[in-house]
Amino acid sequence: MFRKLFGAAFAAGIIAGLLITGIQQVTTTPLILHAEEYENGGHDHAAAVQSDYVIIQTKLFSTRPSAGSETLFLAHSNSGTEGHDHDDEAWAPEDGLERTVFTLGANITMGIAFALMLTAAFAVHGGEMSGRRGVLWAMGGFAMFTLGPNLGLPPEVPGSMAAELGARQMWWLGCAAATGIGLCLMVFGRKIGFVVLGILILIAPHVIGAPHPEEIGGGVPPELAGHFAAASIVVAAVFWAMLGWLSGTFYKRFEA
Amino acid sequence: MKTRNTTTTADQAYLANRTQTLAAALAAAVFGSFLFLAIGFAHSATVHNATHDARHAFALPCH
Numbered sequence: 001m002f003r004k005l006f007g008a009a010f011a012a013g014i015i016a017g018l019l020i021t022g023i024q025q026v027t028t029t030p031l032i033l034h035a036e037e038y039e040n041g042g043h044d045h046a047a048a049v050q051s052d053y054v055i056i057q058t059k060l061f062s063t064r065p066s067a068g069s070e071t072l073f074l075a076h077s078n079s080g081t082e083g084h085d086h087d088d089e090a091w092a093p094e095d096g097l098e099r100t101v102f103t104l105g106a107n108i109t110m111g112i113a114f115a116l117m118l119t120a121a122f123a124v125h126g127g128e129m130s131g132r133r134g135v136l137w138a139m140g141g142f143a144m145f146t147l148g149p150n151l152g153l154p155p156e157v158p159g160s161m162a163a164e165l166g167a168r169q170m171w172w173l174g175c176a177a178a179t180g181i182g183l184c185l186m187v188f189g190r191k192i193g194f195v196v197l198g199i200l201i202l203i204a205p206h207v208i209g210a211p212h213p214e215e216i217g218g219g220v221p222p223e224l225a226g227h228f229a230a231a232s233i234v235v236a237a238v239f240w241a242m243l244g245w246l247s248g249t250f251y252k253r254f255e256a
Numbered sequence: 257m258k259t260r261n262t263t264t265t266a267d268q269a270y271l272a273n274r275t276q277t278l279a280a281a282l283a284a285a286v287f288g289s290f291l292f293l294a295i296g297f298a299h300s301a302t303v304h305n306a307t308h309d310a311r312h313a314f315a316l317p318c319h
Binding site for chain 1: 276277278279280281282283284285287288289290291292294295296297299301302304305306307308309310311312313314315316317318319
């Protein structure tokens with residue numbers, strides 16, 4: 001049984017991770033790189049100070065980042081950014097092939113992680129599995145890990161303004177968990193009470209509200225940010241559909 | 257009496273099988289969650305930089 005679950009998940013995750021990396025190269029990645037141009041300077045440098053930098057710059061200049069404000073940028077970069085996990089000396093992959101290879105690795109690992117959750121769900125639920133049923137389960141994963149959290153915290157392009165990272169991560173995880181539990185109660189709850197409870201749990205994080213910054217107006221053009229938000233949700237849908245079909249198909253084929 | 261014995265054995269076999277299935281599912285879910293949190297949520301600057309584009313593409317809170 002271990003071999004069936006882990007074997008199917010690793011096979012599905014590796015293939016889906018490879019495929020989605022190719023799709024990202026022509027959809028989300030160009031938008032990320034384009035947005036980083038507005039972050040002023042190289043990625044690892046800009047990332048360290050971007051949020052506070054943009055706030056100051058918006059207040060002082062009311063314009064988007066430009067080369068002329070380099071002095072402010074450098075001065076601010078020495079002040080430290082509490083609550084951020086970046087620092088200027090941290091290693092980062094070189095732009096180009098090395099960066100793509102690390103993104104590929106991250107995508108494959110993410111694919112295996114989600115596929116393990118899918119095969120675990122297949123096993124607990126029991127019954128015949130197939131690629132098509134896998135896609136149905138994966139749509140639940142898409143709702144849980146993309147649709148639910150993104151309603152409160154829309155996809156961020158590099159350089160967008162946002163509340164403190166830890167608070168957003170906590171809300172994000174709480175919302176994903178609530179969406180998953182809520183959906184399970186709605187789908188598998190045999191009584192109307194369970195369905196109503198599921199709906200209440202599902203909407204609770206949105207009633208509580210996601211953490212948002214006090215002011216908005218990052219340096220990335222809204223057209224670019226909007227395009228990225230739409231593109232990343234579409235790419236996530238494609239990813240989950242592929243992962244679901246592959247997980248279901250391998251789960252059916254692999255010996256227990 | 258004989259029928260009851262057969263049923264009990266079948267029940268035990270089912271129970272053992274089900275326990276094994278649930279154990280494997282729990283292991284897969286826990287390991288999957290661990291991988292997801294490490295790739296998507298770890299605060300280490302190195303992990304962040306390596307997984308940066310994937311985090312953005314999956315719409316996870318990043319910076």
